Amino acid sequence: MEFELAEEHRMLADLAQRFVREHLYPLEAAVLERDAEGQGSYLTAEEKERLDKVSQEMGLWSLDAPEEVGGMALPYVALVAVNEAMGSSAIQYHLPPDSPNLRMLVATAKGQQVEAYLQPYARGETVSAIGISEPGAGADPRGMKTKAVYDEAADEWVINGRKIWITRAAEADFTILMAVTDPETRAMSAFLVDRDAPGFNVLRRIPMLGGEYTYEVTLEDCRVPGWKLLGEEGGGFAPMQVRLGTRRMEMAAWSIGAAQRALDMMTDYAPQRTVFGETLAQKQAVQWWVADGATKIHAARLMAYDCAWKLDEGRDVRTEISMLKVFATEMAQEIIDQAMQVHGAMGVTKELPLQMLAGKIRNMRIYDGPSEVHRMVVARNLMNTRGQTR
Numbered sequence: 001m002e003f004e005l006a007e008e009h010r011m012l013a014d015l016a017q018r019f020v021r022e023h024l025y026p027l028e029a030a031v032l033e034r035d036a037e038g039q040g041s042y043l044t045a046e047e048k049e050r051l052d053k054v055s056q057e058m059g060l061w062s063l064d065a066p067e068e069v070g071g072m073a074l075p076y077v078a079l080v081a082v083n084e085a086m087g088s089s090a091i092q093y094h095l096p097p098d099s100p101n102l103r104m105l106v107a108t109a110k111g112q113q114v115e116a117y118l119q120p121y122a123r124g125e126t127v128s129a130i131g132i133s134e135p136g137a138g139a140d141p142r143g144m145k146t147k148a149v150y151d152e153a154a155d156e157w158v159i160n161g162r163k164i165w166i167t168r169a170a171e172a173d174f175t176i177l178m179a180v181t182d183p184e185t186r187a188m189s190a191f192l193v194d195r196d197a198p199g200f201n202v203l204r205r206i207p208m209l210g211g212e213y214t215y216e217v218t219l220e221d222c223r224v225p226g227w228k229l230l231g232e233e234g235g236g237f238a239p240m241q242v243r244l245g246t247r248r249m250e251m252a253a254w255s256i257g258a259a260q261r262a263l264d265m266m267t268d269y270a271p272q273r274t275v276f277g278e279t280l281a282q283k284q285a286v287q288w289w290v291a292d293g294a295t296k297i298h299a300a301r302l303m304a305y306d307c308a309w310k311l312d313e314g315r316d317v318r319t320e321i322s323m324l325k326v327f328a329t330e331m332a333q334e335i336i337d338q339a340m341q342v343h344g345a346m347g348v349t350k351e352l353p354l355q356m357l358a359g360k361i362r363n364m365r366i367y368d369g370p371s372e373v374h375r376m377v378v379a380r381n382l383m384n385t386r387g388q389t390r
Contacts, residue, residue, distance in 0.1 A: 003079065003305070012074070013081030013387065015058060023054055024089040028353055031091055036350040041092055041211025045251075047137065051093055056124070060095050065102060065122035071115075076308035080253050084301075087254025088261040090353035090360070092212065099250060101176055102242035104130075108231035112318045118173065129172035130243065131193075133165035139373045141178075141237070141365070142186055144218065148179035153225040156189060159199070159219045160257035163368075168203045169215035176243075178236055187234035191224050197322045198223060204284055210359025241318075244368050248321050249311070251364045252304050254298060259332040262339035265354070270342055280342060289338040296335070300328045319381045322374035330371060332361045342359030 005013065027047060035041040039162060043051070055061060064079060065071020079099070086095065087327050102122060109118040120126045146161025152365055159179050174194050181189040187314030199222030206214045269291055270280040280286045305319045336358045340347035348356055363370050 009074070009078040009081070010325055011149060012063075012078060013085065016060060016082040017249045017253070018176045019060060019087045019149040020089050023051060024091045024093060025084075027139055027154075028090050028256070032350055032353065032356065035211040040142050040207070040213060041090065041356055042213075043091065043093065048093075054125075055095055055122050060122050062122055063095065063099065064099055064303045065097065066106060069122040071122050075312040076175070076249060077177065077305060077308060077312055080249075080301075080304050080308050083250050083253030084257040084304075087257030089257075090356040094384060097121050097126075098128065100243045100247040101128045101130055103246045104176060104190075104239050107239045107242050112227050113192065113230065117138070127168060127171055128171040129166050129168045129175040131166050131175050131177040132240065133171070134162055135216075138168075139369055141188065141240075142180060144178065144180055144186075144188060146177075147183065148181050148189060148224075150181075150226070151223075154223070157226065157229060159191065159193070159222040159224060160339065162216070163314040164216040165206070165214045166217060167212075167214055169207065169217050175200075175217075179219075185234070188236040189228040189233050190239065192228040193219075193222065193229055195226055208359075209362050212358050212363060213359070215252050237291075245311070245321050247368050248270055248325045249308060251303070251309075251368065252300065252324045253280060253330035255328040255364065256300050256304060258361055259293065259297050259300070259328075259335040262354060262357065263297065266290060266293070266335075266339045266342045273342075273344075283306045286342060289335075293335040293338065296331045300324070300331050319378055322377040322381075323370075325369065325379075326371045326374045329361055331356065333358070333365065335369075336361060373386040 027043070027265070030047075031041050031043065060082075062071035063074045063082065064076075065073070067073045069102075085292060086093070103120060103388065105113075105118045111241065117126075121128060132141070134144055134146060146159065147161045151158055154333045158175065161179060168174065172195060174192050176309075177189060177193045178188050178193045180186060195286065199220045201218045201220065203216045203218055206216060208214055230236070266286075270286050270290070273280045303324045304318070307324050308315050310317045310320060336354055340354050340358070343352065343354065348357070369377075
């Protein structure tokens with residue numbers, strides 16, 4: 001692979017960095033203040049509207065959407081630096097549309113679904129969520145209990161079950177919902193469930209670390225028209241993995257961006273702070289944190305580009321993605337924690353973005369597969385032990 005980005009991709013990375021620097025960083029103080037007051041770390045409607053307008057005008061929308069639906073069809077490699085820039089801010093903002101669900105729709109949407117769901121989503125006109133995890137069945141899809149039964153007379157699917165840890169469930173125009181459609185084989189299918197679908201009920205909003213929220217929903221005889229089966233019946237697992245792989249790539253890049261922000265804050269502050277007659281920059285412990293942090297960020301960045309390049313080449317990268325998600329998220333957690341130590345008491349206040357970055361990264365060590373499960377995946381793939389009993 002080439003270790004230099006193509007000129008147009010480098011320019012895109014510079015553009016994303018400018019957007020973050022000029023439009024996200026200035027909002028952090030207000031967001032941090034709202035979070036400190038218990039209001040969460042989310043943008044106001046006015047702030048969100050302005051960011052949408054600016055980012056669209058800058059040409060940062062629909063980056064990886066197919067050209068036939070109005071996107072730029074950029075490869076995974078081009079998005080690593082963009083997502084690294086976005087991850088460096090404590091602001092909860094995603095460039096429309098959210099890539100993971102987009103790529104799942106691209107892989108599965110057909111017929112009427114393309115015009116009704118894929119095209120407006122690719123243009124950034126709608127918001128989506130995905131419902132996979134359930135109480136008691138998070139990282140192991142074999143424990144999924146939500147079921148969908150086909151009513152042939154009505155040409156509808158009737159879904160019953162419960163989902164949890166869904167981001168944007170209350171705000172999304174539609175949710176891509178996973179349900180078991182063959183109880184014997186445990187085969188699962190994906191469905192497009194509109195926010196106002198009868199029987200789709202948002203139970204509660206769950207406050208998470210980093211000022212984030214997720215939701216729990218129930219499906220009580222939720223009827224979904226037959227044409228809203230996404231992909232093939234019983235074939236939901238493979239496109240779901242496309243979606244999860246995309247998010248894991250994003251999380252790795254976000255982690256690199258957050259770690260780089262923390263390292264930059266550390267290297268800016270350490271030479272200024274004097275303790276016991278010398279600056280923190282002269283302390284060996286701090287020097288080693290900086291040196292080791294820079295080394296680990298460099299390693300994670302190379303891993304991310306290697307994985308992205310292989311994805312663009314159509315290779316199987318399940319092992320690499322699991323390695324990358326574990327390494328990048330845990331690396332970022334360590335560097336942010338060290339940056340907090342360097343800043344002393346100020347480092348653990350809600351006046352600096354470090355605490356919010358730490359919360360976001362801590363969430364990501366659980367989201368889309370905890371580190372322990374990804375380590376298990378890597379070990380299984382290397383030792384070919386899948387399916388063996390202990």
